[in-house]
Amino acid sequence: MPLPDVVVNRSSPxxxxxxxxxxLERAIFEGKLAPGDRIAxxxxxxxxxxxxxxxxxxxxxxxxxxxxxxxxxxxGTQVVHPPIKRTVxxxxxxxxxxxxGRQAETQVLDQQLVEADEVAASRLKVAxxxxxxxxxxxxxxxxxxxxxxxxxxxAAISDLSHVDFTTTGLYEHFRAGGIHLRVAHQTISARRAxxxxxxxxxxxxxxxxxxxxxxxxxxxGRAVEYGTHLYRPDLYAYETTLVDR
Amino acid sequence: MPLPDVVVNRSSPxxxxxxxxxxLERAIFEGKLAPGDRIAxxxxxxxxxxxxxxxxxxxxxxxxxxxxxxxxxxxGTQVVHPPIKRTVxxxxxxxxxxxxGRQAETQVLDQQLVEADEVAASRLKVAxxxxxxxxxxxxxxxxxxxxxxxxxxxAAISDLSHVDFTTTGLYEHFRAGGIHLRVAHQTISARRAxxxxxxxxxxxxxxxxxxxxxxxxxxxGRAVEYGTHLYRPDLYAYETTLVDR
DNA sequence: CAGTGGTCTAGACCACAGT
DNA sequence: CTGTGGTCTAGACCACTGT
Numbered sequence: 001m002p003l004p005d006v007v008v009n010r011s012s013p014x015x016x017x018x019x020x021x022x023x024l025e026r027a028i029f030e031g032k033l034a035p036g037d038r039i040a041x042x043x044x045x046x047x048x049x050x051x052x053x054x055x056x057x058x059x060x061x062x063x064x065x066x067x068x069x070x071x072x073x074x075x076g077t078q079v080v081h082p083p084i085k086r087t088v089x090x091x092x093x094x095x096x097x098x099x100x101g102r103q104a105e106t107q108v109l110d111q112q113l114v115e116a117d118e119v120a121a122s123r124l125k126v127a128x129x130x131x132x133x134x135x136x137x138x139x140x141x142x143x144x145x146x147x148x149x150x151x152x153x154x155a156a157i158s159d160l161s162h163v164d165f166t167t168t169g170l171y172e173h174f175r176a177g178g179i180h181l182r183v184a185h186q187t188i189s190a191r192r193a194x195x196x197x198x199x200x201x202x203x204x205x206x207x208x209x210x211x212x213x214x215x216x217x218x219x220x221g222r223a224v225e226y227g228t229h230l231y232r233p234d235l236y237a238y239e240t241t242l243v244d245r
Numbered sequence: 246m247p248l249p250d251v252v253v254n255r256s257s258p259x260x261x262x263x264x265x266x267x268x269l270e271r272a273i274f275e276g277k278l279a280p281g282d283r284i285a286x287x288x289x290x291x292x293x294x295x296x297x298x299x300x301x302x303x304x305x306x307x308x309x310x311x312x313x314x315x316x317x318x319x320x321g322t323q324v325v326h327p328p329i330k331r332t333v334x335x336x337x338x339x340x341x342x343x344x345x346g347r348q349a350e351t352q353v354l355d356q357q358l359v360e361a362d363e364v365a366a367s368r369l370k371v372a373x374x375x376x377x378x379x380x381x382x383x384x385x386x387x388x389x390x391x392x393x394x395x396x397x398x399x400a401a402i403s404d405l406s407h408v409d410f411t412t413t414g415l416y417e418h419f420r421a422g423g424i425h426l427r428v429a430h431q432t433i434s435a436r437r438a439x440x441x442x443x444x445x446x447x448x449x450x451x452x453x454x455x456x457x458x459x460x461x462x463x464x465x466g467r468a469v470e471y472g473t474h475l476y477r478p479d480l481y482a483y484e485t486t487l488v489d490r
Numbered sequence: 491c492a493g494t495g496g497t498c499t500a501g502a503c504c505a506c507a508g509t
Numbered sequence: 510c511t512g513t514g515g516t517c518t519a520g521a522c523c524a525c526t527g528t
Contacts, residue, residue, distance in 0.1 A: 017516080075526060188485075501519100506513085
């Protein structure tokens, strides 16, 4: 009974466990599976779909890690989450906004090669004084200033000299260059806006701003980007789903 | 060569994959494995330890999910992270501070049964007007006010009437009662402090405060707790490690 | 007790990266 | 080409939950 209509396509290049996870996820978002509903046990599901149990487990585990399902030994697997927004992923704000369908614009305030100061050098694990690109951008959504972003990228990682960041996100540029971001470390806090910051963000000096500091690493473990961003807290909030493993 | 001295104890109740992951993690934290180092391939590691490859993979995957290792097909597995702080886990601030060894104190400002308002009811998925515990606490560290926390717990979930929250954390109380938190959804932003809030946090009206709103679910998928917390941004920052899967 | 997820094995074939 | 991780199978036994 608790068997959603899942079908797998064995000639597809998409992994079987991923196909299953995708369809279960859609069923949850569409409300076919409501929070509290129990799904069939792993062995039965695997049998029905003609999959091995480890493959079925992998599909379920993906959704458990996303916080959509919970498993309890001896009991079963249940749907937890209401159809909330998607999980926080390793993407830039620009990508987020584009998918949200809102009218996002970017203004490049500064884009030049500079010598890394002590902080940027330590975060990027390069020598102090070495060449890094500095990129200052102002992001607006529907005409309202939303974020003021400063990023540093080691010159050895990528050449940003001829990139137009009014139309291309930083992460998008990395992907296009074959650089795959895998891990990011973030620190989020708040403070008062300085005069210049407030002017750019369309507020007044002393207004509260949400601050985010981030260092991203690629799949070779190299530090690729270090950024300090300011967000207008009336327009932006950071959402996360934490899962206890 | 890139084989850290890992040993497994097959008579231990601790899962083999967990034993391996623990020892690799310790090797990274102790600097025996530095960022950029490559570890041996999965098949070799599994063979050396007398484990099957899936078990070895599970161990490595655990550390990949923590953001400590990155894998690249055709290349190998490398250490990414500097020995930064532990990953954000599903714990309360109180637990965090206790482990940090700082002098944390809690003052209970209010602890009573109330009728759920619209927001609390919707977050906790209970009927508006139903009985929920309301708990207001002020957290200080080394004598400085750090956080002002308001939490709601459905009366049906737990009876908080005789709990002394000056000595017990909310999550600690849940664990003791056999309630296991599994998933939490958080929203973080910032705003200006109100007069009363500022007074309690030792600041002035209009000071910026970091805000966190959280709903936690247990392993049965029940909403167990809804909280709105205020933090002093000069004393507290929220750290996360994101991993692209 | 029966039913569930948690762990583990010993293989297999494939896709991709670098030489 | 070789070496690596990515996926998948078809079983097995154990630990925990609820009746």
